[in-house]
Amino acid sequence: MKIYTWESLKEFQQRDCKQKLIVIEGKVYDVTKFMHKHPGGAKLLGAYAGEDATDAWVALHNDKELVEKYMKPLQCGIVEDYEKHVSPSQADFRRLRQLAESSGWFRARPLFFIKYLLQCWAFELAAVLLLWQFGLHIWTVLPAALLLCTAQAQAGWAQHDYGHLSVFNSRRLNHIGHELVVGHMKGASSHWWNFRHFLHHSKPNVVGADPDINVPYLFLLGDKMPQEWGKRRRGFMPYNWQHDYFWLLGPPMLLPLYFHYENIYFIFKRGDWRDFVWTLSFFLKFFYVFNHFFPSWLATFGFYMLVRYLESHWFVACTQMSHIPMDIDRDQRREWLPMQLKATMNAEGGSFCRELLDHTVMLYLNGSPEPVAVTAQQACYPDAPQNSTGCRPQEDPLNGSPEPVAVTAQQACYPDAPQNSTGCRPQEDPLKVNIVSYFGSDIQQYSCAHFRPPTAPSSLFPTMPRHSYPLVQPHVKQLCARHGIPYVEKPLSTALADIIRSLKKSGELWLEAYQMPG
């Protein structure tokens, strides 16, 4: 077996672009042929050629034993002194991953997710009942469209959970669940979504690799691309106005036009008839049901497009605010932790949303009684960071703290909420679903957790069930602080406004470069 130094491996990869070598846990794999059979897609492996793919590999597979069976025949070497090249932040991140695994944070609780599906069906049913009871009026059609748009948006976040194999502990059930939710409930191809989304996760905000920022000619994003395009006089749009025409070409077009086109193209190009049948079942159901209320197929189609138009605005706001205002660049071959955090930020509900909406419209699925002070047995480490549920961990796995102490009544916890893996019970009722987390957290790149919307955990640990995000989030923050990696958090309103601000800034950079004498 060949022994490579990092330098020789990189040099080899640069010399021989056809052969694709990737490194996982110090072993070198030749994936040149395998990549075309890879269930996660070929491009994903190609993007890591000549690089350490360990953290991406760990993050994106959840049945490692199965994957390792395929890896054995592909191994063609090892990297000399691999451990020496693992940076302190990388090592620390891997320890956090181990902690998350040993604490059971990757163990799915299927019941947690069922309520999301029930809610989607309830919204759909409400739309049907509204039109059925009150007939066709502007004041019934618009609310019905809004109800269906909510159902679609929620199903969108739900399919994300299945797509990342995080709802069931069986990968087969996750795959079937994904086909059902994305195909039958949303009318899209499961494989299309997987390929697109896994690419986004593996190289977020990387030009040429992340399809989510691939909008060339229409928009220029980030700082560097606009300057490059400006200097070379590329493109045909007045990019300095892109923050204005975004309202015409961005949200209104993405779902109603572009995603339909991409799905049809993908299904027919691959001949993916299974996805075709699932997708068709959605359209048959939709048109069969709603054609009862509308005078013609065309009118039903118009109603369908209205739903997609509304959903598209929701979707763009939710997904883009976490990424567009962040660093967008060509592949700098960064490590997993800094790469994800440079490309992702978290939006906080903000005091306005939290106070107003939390206390006005609450959906209690299952409430707990009053919080109580915890006992000395639930002693916590005093200088460990408080986690997002308001508790300090009982064990301090990463830092090493002095003696644990009993927490005070101010750190009161819900007694019948399940103890989390750090030994604390949450201060906020974890079973409560409030309106901010329901809508606001979705605004978190479909990575919503119950309380607040932490996107970074979903980027770093895509297969983690979302009910575990609040548990891991404080550790991620702590890790970032320790290694000087910025962990960007903003109020929801700022994050939304930043989509437009960043488009404007990129447009100005383009114009400046464009007008520079040549």
Ligand code: HEM
């Ligand atoms: C030699 C290297 C690799 C081998 C042999 C391999 C093998 C596999 C196998 C067998 C599956 C199917 C697993 C299942 O159905 O549960 C899979 C899925 C996947 N792999 Fe890999 N993989 C490799 C490297 C990578 C790397 C480096 C990445 C990320 C950059 C990656 C991302 C994915 C993704 C996203 C999936 C889809 C998960 C799913 O939906 O099932 N793989 N891979």
Ligand SMILES: [Zn+2]
């Ligand atoms: Zn994702």
